[in-house]
Amino acid sequence: MFQLSDDDLAGRRILDCPGGAASFAAEASALGAEVTAIDPIYATAPADLAARATPETERAVAWAHQHADRYRWDWYGSTAEHAAIRRGAAARFAEDVRTTPDRYLAGSLPSLPCPDDSFDLALSSHLLFSYADRLDADFHLAALQELARVATTEARVYPLLDYTGAPLDDLIDHLRTELHDKGIQTSLRKTHYEFHHGADTMLTLQPVA
């Protein structure tokens, strides 16, 4: 989703927000990154979070399979492989949140509990743009500025479609203009990963020195 290279990970301070019930923090930490995941759900006790990961994963798997025509299945191989990978990720999250709870901080965009420049890289997937039907342009702008505030080098956001797959070109153009005016440079970069049809681009933000 984020075109991450080994250099992006090893020894780098990375924010994953929203972290959700995903395995990114566990997997990137195993590759040498220093990851903090932030999500409002982390206010819940680790054991309860771990228990919730399974039904949430089953809901996400069922959704994708019910709307199979909206997705490309070549990356996962099949609906069964997709389900297996998602269940494996949820299990890895459940294990990691129990064994390394300090990696998981409760917090919400657009106001994160972190000083400026706390991270080298901030990553944000499947909240901004995905829920543009209920999160307005002002929320998006404030959240993007917040991600840029806490990341010294770059913030990356994926995908740039809403959860139904609708493109959001007007919103993206508006946000890029506003961010430019606030001294934050943006670019659109192609991703190798594309599950939802058309979700092949991420937005990157770089504070201008």
Ligand SMILES: C[S@@+](CC[C@H](N)C(=O)[O-])C[C@H]1O[C@@H](n2cnc3c(N)ncnc32)[C@H](O)[C@@H]1O
């Ligand atoms: C669809 S999940 C995405 C999680 C993960 N990035 C992924 O791709 O699997 C959306 C997450 O956004 C979190 N969330 C909702 N409102 C938020 C906010 N204002 N700031 C940060 N996270 C939020 C939810 O708790 C949920 O875990």
